[in-house]
Structure formats: structure tokens, C-alpha cells
Amino acid sequence: MVLGIETSCDETAASVVARSSDGAPRILSNVVLSQVEEHQAFGGVVPEIAARAHVEAVDGVVAAALADAGLGFNALTGVAATLGPGLIGGLIVGAMTGKAIAAARDLAFVGVNHLEGHALTPRLTDGVAYPYLLLLVSGGHTQILLVRGLGDYERWGSTIDDALGEAFDKTAKLLGLPHPGGPSVERLAAGGDPSRFPLPRPMKGEARLDFSFSGLKTALRQAATAAAPLRQADVADLCAAFQAAAADSIADRIGRALRRYRDECPELAEPVLAVAGGVAANRAIRAALDVACAGHGVRLVAPPPALCTDNGAMIAYAGLERLEAGHRDGMDAPVRARWPLDETSAPILGFGRRGAKA
Numbered sequence: 001m002v003l004g005i006e007t008s009c010d011e012t013a014a015s016v017v018a019r020s021s022d023g024a025p026r027i028l029s030n031v032v033l034s035q036v037e038e039h040q041a042f043g044g045v046v047p048e049i050a051a052r053a054h055v056e057a058v059d060g061v062v063a064a065a066l067a068d069a070g071l072g073f074n075a076l077t078g079v080a081a082t083l084g085p086g087l088i089g090g091l092i093v094g095a096m097t098g099k100a101i102a103a104a105r106d107l108a109f110v111g112v113n114h115l116e117g118h119a120l121t122p123r124l125t126d127g128v129a130y131p132y133l134l135l136l137v138s139g140g141h142t143q144i145l146l147v148r149g150l151g152d153y154e155r156w157g158s159t160i161d162d163a164l165g166e167a168f169d170k171t172a173k174l175l176g177l178p179h180p181g182g183p184s185v186e187r188l189a190a191g192g193d194p195s196r197f198p199l200p201r202p203m204k205g206e207a208r209l210d211f212s213f214s215g216l217k218t219a220l221r222q223a224a225t226a227a228a229p230l231r232q233a234d235v236a237d238l239c240a241a242f243q244a245a246a247a248d249s250i251a252d253r254i255g256r257a258l259r260r261y262r263d264e265c266p267e268l269a270e271p272v273l274a275v276a277g278g279v280a281a282n283r284a285i286r287a288a289l290d291v292a293c294a295g296h297g298v299r300l301v302a303p304p305p306a307l308c309t310d311n312g313a314m315i316a317y318a319g320l321e322r323l324e325a326g327h328r329d330g331m332d333a334p335v336r337a338r339w340p341l342d343e344t345s346a347p348i349l350g351f352g353r354r355g356a357k358a
Contacts, residue, residue, distance in 0.1 A: 001028075001077045002323065003101070004316025005062065007094030008086025008114045009139070010035040010045045012057040014065035015312030016076075017124070017320055025124050025320065029068035030306070030313045033057050036180060043173045051089025058097050065312065073105045080319020083111035083329075084336030085140070091335035099331050110319045111333045115341045117314035119147055122274035124317040125303045131268075133261045133298075135254060137285070138277030139165035139182075142211045144257045145341065146264075147274075150321050153341040156257055157209030164246060165279045167213035171242050174221055175235050185239045186282050192233075192240030197223045199245040204252045209260075211253055216245055247288040254289060258296040274301045281305035 006013040012035070016028040035053045039045050066072065081098030084091055095111065102109035118136055122128040134145045142164045144157040162170070165182060172181025177188065199219050202212040220242050227234050254273065261271060273293050279285060286302055293300040307313060 001071070001075055002316045002320045003062070003065065003076050003079045003098075004112070004312040004314070004319055005058070005079070005081040005094045005098045006114070006117070006310055006312045006315045007054045007058060007090040007097075008082045008084070009090060009310060010039060010050050010053075011310045012054050012061050013310060013312035013315075014058075014062045015316045016065055016069040016071060017313055017316035019320060019324075024127065025317055027124070027313045028071070029065045030311055031061050031065045031068060032306075032309075032311050033061050040179055043179050044169065045087070047087045047089055050087055051093060054090045054093040058093055062097065062101070073101065073107075076105070076107055078102070078108035078110060078319060078323045080110045080112050080315050080322070082114045082117070082315050083333060084114065084339035086114055086337065088335060088337050091337075095333070095335050099333075103331060108323055108328050109331070109333075110322045110327055111329045112315050112318045112322070113339050113341060114310075114315075115141060115339070116151075116153075117318045118276040119145065119153065119341065120150075120318050120321060121276050121303050121307055121314045122272070122301045123321075124313065125307060126301045128272050128274060128301055131265060132272040132274050132301075133257060135250075135273065135275045135280075135289070136277045137164050137250070137275065137279035139163060139169060139279075141165075141277065142213075143341075144209050144253065146261070150325055155340075155342040156260065157211065157253060159211040159213065161212055161214035162217065164211070164213055164250070165277070167217050167246070168242075168279065170217055171220055171239070174224060175230070175238060177235070177239075182279060182282065185243060186284070188236045189239040189243040189284070192236035192238070194237075194240040194244035196237040197227075197241040199223065199241050201245055201248045201252065204249060207256070209253055209257050211249065213246070213249075216242070216249070243282070243284050247284045250285055251288040251292045255292045255295070258292060258298055261298070262296060271298045272301050273298050276303065276308060278309045280308040
């Protein structure tokens with residue numbers, strides 16, 4: 001019975017996840033408080049505002065998660081909290097809350113990598129067995145990983161510039177759409193013509209499995225400038241064109257990854273591609289992945305949209321797996337702004353002077 005706390009960006013979330021007698025995990029509660037309104041005027045997340053909002057909300061969110069689960073602190077086995085990667089101010093709030101509860105109630109504490117929470121979500125929702133291929137697409141991350149086991153991740157590809165979620169958000173901001181950008185772009189794209197504006201498909205045909213979205217973003221800005229002043233129909237067509245280009249690029253990269261996956265894991269009776277992260281909720285992206293998987297005899301596992309975006313259940317479940325494996329963290333476990341899942345992999349070219357995006 002594990003309480004999970006997530007405060008890495010702009011959602012304050014807490015959840016209780018338990019292991020049933022039959023071995024299946026159960027989500028007993030999952031409370032998520034969004035900060036969309038706090039950041040709306042700025043067109044993106046402001047770290048200082050996010051941290052202050054977490055401070056104000058975290059106690060109430062934890063209390064609500066326990067109440068929804070019908071439990072008190074004395075029923076818990078352990079507490080898990082996100083230690084990174086993310087915004088340092090928010091991470092400190094969640095980590096200190098989790099450590100305080102664990103210390104006061106003499107519970108085990110485990111620090112969770114936010115990316116591992118996403119990576120293990122398919123095991124929480126669908127009971128996926130190791131090893132499986134993972135596409136992690138979010139506001140800060142776009143990666144292809146082979147998930148061999150708990151703590152055993154092999155990166156096959158990553159973004160060399162912007163993450164896909166970041167590109168969606170910046171597209172929305174360029175076109176004057178409200179934050180959060182991803183859902184806004186998807187909503188307008190549904191009524192647009194994706195063929196009106198010819199946009200590039202970055203990295204398409206490349207042997208390497210990396211992603212690039214900076215050039216696509218630039219091409220969209222140039223198309224929008226050429227079509228100005230923009231009418232509502234123009235914005236819808238631009239959104240549709242951008243989304244179609246992103247989906248095609250993802251499908252091309254994943255198609256190549258699936259071929260490698262089938263070659264390297266021929267013994268698997270039911271090979272699985274799992275998709276996780278906020279962008280995994282995008283219907284066009286999911287449809288493109290469906291087609292790619294069908295062509296390679298691979299099952300696509302996509303968690304419900306509420307478990308694709310940041311949430312406490314994924315942190316609680318990752319903590320549960322780690323506690324079951326004997327992992328414990330001390331009260332001095334640090335928060336980390338950057339924390340790649342595959343820390344032994346060398347950074348790839350294209351990350352710029354600040355180094356690899358974790």
C-alpha cells in the first residue's frame with residue numbers, strides 16, 4: 001500500500017496504489033490538481049508560481065488521496081515521491097512532504113524518477129511483461145527506450161532539440177492559442193486541412209532513431225507569417241498540418257524501432273510497444289502508432305489519457321515496484337533537475353551547449 005506524490009511540473013498529484021492478493025496492482029485513489037489557470041496568462045509554466053502553488057496545495061491533495069482510498073497513514077507500507085527530473089522548486093515540495101510523512105509514521109521512503117513513473121505505467125494499467133519497447137512523449141521528453149526490467153533501460157533514440165510536447169506548446173503560443181498548447185492544437189486540427197500547408201517530416205528516412213522538431217516548428221512559423229493576417233480557418237489548417245507532420249515523423253521513427261525490436265527480441269510471444277507521457281493522449285499520434293504496430297505484428301498499449309499526463313498513480317506504482325525489489329532511500333536523497341533513465345548512455349549530437357535533455 002504505497003502513497004505516491006508528484007510535483008515535478010504544474011500538477012500537484014497524490015495517489016494510493018496497492019498490490020492485490022492476485023498480484024495485480026490497484027489504484028485506490030488518484031487526485032490531480034492542475035495549475036492551468038495560474039499559468040494561463042504567461043502561455044507556459046512559470047517555475048516560481050508552480051512551486052508556490054505546490055506548497056499551498058500538496059497537504060490537501062495528499063489528504064484527499066487518502067480519503068478517497070478510505071485509508072489513514074497507518075495503513076500505508078511506504079511513501080514514494082518524485083525526486084526528478086523537473087522544476088527544482090516543485091520537486092523540493094513533493095520530496096519534503098513525502099520524507100516528512102515517512103519519517104513521522106516510520107514508513108519506508110523511496111524516491112522515484114518521473115520518467116520511470118511514465119515507463120512503468122503500462123505495467124500498472126495493462127500488466128505488460130518485461131521486456132517491452134517504450135515511446136515516451138511529453139512536454140520535456142521524446143525518447144524510444146527498451147524497458148528490460150526495473151531500473152534497466154536502454155535508450156535507442158531521443159530528441160536532438162525540442163521535445164514533441166514542447167513543440168506543440170510553442171506552436172500553440174505562436175498561433176495565439178491558450179495554454180496548455182497540446183490540447184488546443186489537437187482541438188483545432190480536427191477541423192483543419194492538413195494538406196494545405198506543406199511542412200517537413202524531420203528525420204524521416206534516417207537510420208538513427210532520434211527525433212527533431214525544431215525545423216518543423218520553424219517551417220510552421222514561416223508558413224504562418226506568409227499567410228498573415230491569420231483567420232480562424234488558417235489557424236485550424238496550420239494546426240492540422242503541424243499535427244500530421246508530427247504524427248508522420250513519429251510513425252517513421254517508431255517503424256524503424258519496431259523492426260529493431262523484433263530482431264533483438266525474437267523470443268517474445270506478444271511483443272509490445274507502450275506509449276506514455278502527456279502527448280500519448282493525442283488521438284492522431286495514437287492512430288499513427290496503431291498503424292505502425294499493426295504493420296509489424298506488435299501490440300500497442302496506450303494508458304488512459306488521465307494516466308498519460310502527470311499523476312500520482314504512476315509514482316505510487318513505481319515506488320511499489322521499487323519497494324518490492326528491496327529499494328529504500330534515505331532522508332538525504334536529493335532532488336535532481338536532470339535525471340536520465342539511462343545514465344550510462346553517452347549524450348547524442350545535437351543537444352546543444354547545455355547537454356542532454358534528461
